[in-house]
Amino acid sequence: MHEFDIIAKYLNLNTTPRKDVLCGVGDDCALLKVPQGQRLAVSMDTLIGDVHFPADADAKAIAHKAIAVNLSDLAACSAEPAWLTLSLSMPQADEKWLAAFSEGLSEMVEHFAVQLVGGDTCRGPLSITVQAHGLVPQKVFAQRSGAKAGDLVCVTGPLGDAALGLLHYKGELAASGADADYLLQRYLRPYPRVAAGIAMRGRASAAIDISDGLLADVQHLSNASGVGVVIRWDQIPLSDAARAVADQQLIKRAVLTGGDDYELCFTVPEDQFEATQKALAMVGEKCIPIGRISGKPGVRVVSDEGDINLEKMGYRHF
Amino acid sequence: MHEFDIIAKYLNLNTTPRKDVLCGVGDDCALLKVPQGQRLAVSMDTLIGDVHFPADADAKAIAHKAIAVNLSDLAACSAEPAWLTLSLSMPQADEKWLAAFSEGLSEMVEHFAVQLVGGDTCRGPLSITVQAHGLVPQKVFAQRSGAKAGDLVCVTGPLGDAALGLLHYKGELAASGADADYLLQRYLRPYPRVAAGIAMRGRASAAIDISDGLLADVQHLSNASGVGVVIRWDQIPLSDAARAVADQQLIKRAVLTGGDDYELCFTVPEDQFEATQKALAMVGEKCIPIGRISGKPGVRVVSDEGDINLEKMGYRHF
Numbered sequence: 001m002h003e004f005d006i007i008a009k010y011l012n013l014n015t016t017p018r019k020d021v022l023c024g025v026g027d028d029c030a031l032l033k034v035p036q037g038q039r040l041a042v043s044m045d046t047l048i049g050d051v052h053f054p055a056d057a058d059a060k061a062i063a064h065k066a067i068a069v070n071l072s073d074l075a076a077c078s079a080e081p082a083w084l085t086l087s088l089s090m091p092q093a094d095e096k097w098l099a100a101f102s103e104g105l106s107e108m109v110e111h112f113a114v115q116l117v118g119g120d121t122c123r124g125p126l127s128i129t130v131q132a133h134g135l136v137p138q139k140v141f142a143q144r145s146g147a148k149a150g151d152l153v154c155v156t157g158p159l160g161d162a163a164l165g166l167l168h169y170k171g172e173l174a175a176s177g178a179d180a181d182y183l184l185q186r187y188l189r190p191y192p193r194v195a196a197g198i199a200m201r202g203r204a205s206a207a208i209d210i211s212d213g214l215l216a217d218v219q220h221l222s223n224a225s226g227v228g229v230v231i232r233w234d235q236i237p238l239s240d241a242a243r244a245v246a247d248q249q250l251i252k253r254a255v256l257t258g259g260d261d262y263e264l265c266f267t268v269p270e271d272q273f274e275a276t277q278k279a280l281a282m283v284g285e286k287c288i289p290i291g292r293i294s295g296k297p298g299v300r301v302v303s304d305e306g307d308i309n310l311e312k313m314g315y316r317h318f
Numbered sequence: 319m320h321e322f323d324i325i326a327k328y329l330n331l332n333t334t335p336r337k338d339v340l341c342g343v344g345d346d347c348a349l350l351k352v353p354q355g356q357r358l359a360v361s362m363d364t365l366i367g368d369v370h371f372p373a374d375a376d377a378k379a380i381a382h383k384a385i386a387v388n389l390s391d392l393a394a395c396s397a398e399p400a401w402l403t404l405s406l407s408m409p410q411a412d413e414k415w416l417a418a419f420s421e422g423l424s425e426m427v428e429h430f431a432v433q434l435v436g437g438d439t440c441r442g443p444l445s446i447t448v449q450a451h452g453l454v455p456q457k458v459f460a461q462r463s464g465a466k467a468g469d470l471v472c473v474t475g476p477l478g479d480a481a482l483g484l485l486h487y488k489g490e491l492a493a494s495g496a497d498a499d500y501l502l503q504r505y506l507r508p509y510p511r512v513a514a515g516i517a518m519r520g521r522a523s524a525a526i527d528i529s530d531g532l533l534a535d536v537q538h539l540s541n542a543s544g545v546g547v548v549i550r551w552d553q554i555p556l557s558d559a560a561r562a563v564a565d566q567q568l569i570k571r572a573v574l575t576g577g578d579d580y581e582l583c584f585t586v587p588e589d590q591f592e593a594t595q596k597a598l599a600m601v602g603e604k605c606i607p608i609g610r611i612s613g614k615p616g617v618r619v620v621s622d623e624g625d626i627n628l629e630k631m632g633y634r635h636f
Contacts, residue, residue, distance in 0.1 A: 029391050124366040
């Protein structure tokens, strides 16, 4: 199957067109209109088969994840998703795989009201690069660098599920029926917290999405802001499926250092907390406080038994 | 070497910052300002080791080519380059390779006054995806679809060099010293015709860059415009190095179906030809007529001995 036929049949999606796409798939460039007063936020992520996802996973889930991880970056900056570009490299043109991949793309594109406007297709190892383009007024662009001592540290949902889902996928964790399904879906089909990102505009002082793991991402945020963070272990939300895991050390490790959850971690000045929680609840999203920004550098996680030894969790300070 | 160290040392380029980059490398998203009245043109291309370039080629040349092919797409749309994003996947973090790659990026970024604003780095098969972002007033965005019967078909420079350079690289063509160097450079370091693309604004009726080969790209343009094309073989510019190749069939094949030249092919109404040639000459670029748009569908190449048999050239009509 020729590249042009693949694009025409599987990547020129039959989804709702956006008015701000002046020229989409099929020319040398796409032509896009950024409204006056809005800034363009862009993020590019690559997913490689058997590095970032199991190469034999359902193609629909792969498409979902490739888009989700990029929309998650837009969410972390409070940007509203608008357009996507996609480069797909694959060993052979398997039409069944392409049909499922295309279906996964279409679902995400329709759900988030974005448009796939261009990209590339070539033969090579299975690899998907997506760039997400979002719009955001400059003054509410949430960066990693705005956290201040005293701010509350919040997350949008339970952590550790994706890491436990991956362990289950690899046969290294025995989870039961419904719990196993839930954890696996959290790994394969992360849900980008786009609505939460937009709802926290002008309220969150800093934000990041949890892709590398809570400790690593909190460290990024605190480094960028020049502050420290104290997290309370007992306040971190866990799903029922995670709670059902017997090995307490495994849970701690998954929650603190497992990546791929794609929940947002953000900071809010204390006097903005209630308003932020309300604004997120209005769009069906959660604002769960798990700790506080401190003037003293470093990341600490405290529990009723005292500080958790993070090195023992496999966490590398950097 | 950790991903963050690679980005900090080799991809956070120490080049001239642009004022329209409000947030660059290092956050979840880059934040960019599109000036009022301008539209955003984007193009994404992936180059895979041993598919699009020899994996053992100089890393500086690889960086050059990855950027050049994307800027060439902007040129084909008359857009002015502004920002780049880059995703780099490589088997291991070889610092010597990364230093050369980074140097190649910096050279191109400085030369075209663009800024690398974000991207991704991961371990995997050697593969580079670049997205180029350019600015263009909507009314002068050159598409493939604007060619009209009677328009002259022009190119910006000699064709076939890159295909001959690849043959030489593979040991399938014996070229002499200076000619061999020239052809190889034309393959490894294509020069995007950015200045030509901007100079033809409002004059060219359609444009495309020659990446797939003259016949294939002219076919794209004529399909999009709903017209036919008649090319005169004796008017197609050839370099001295190409002329020095003894095998006439090989030359024809390289010129007509060899890709990777990244010259622009564009159409100009006859009454605009002189002004266009002058405008391009002002910026040191060429406007060489090689044929004419015809109302009759199809691509023909005529020579003094009659029509050239394109199927014999390995050309597939589609």
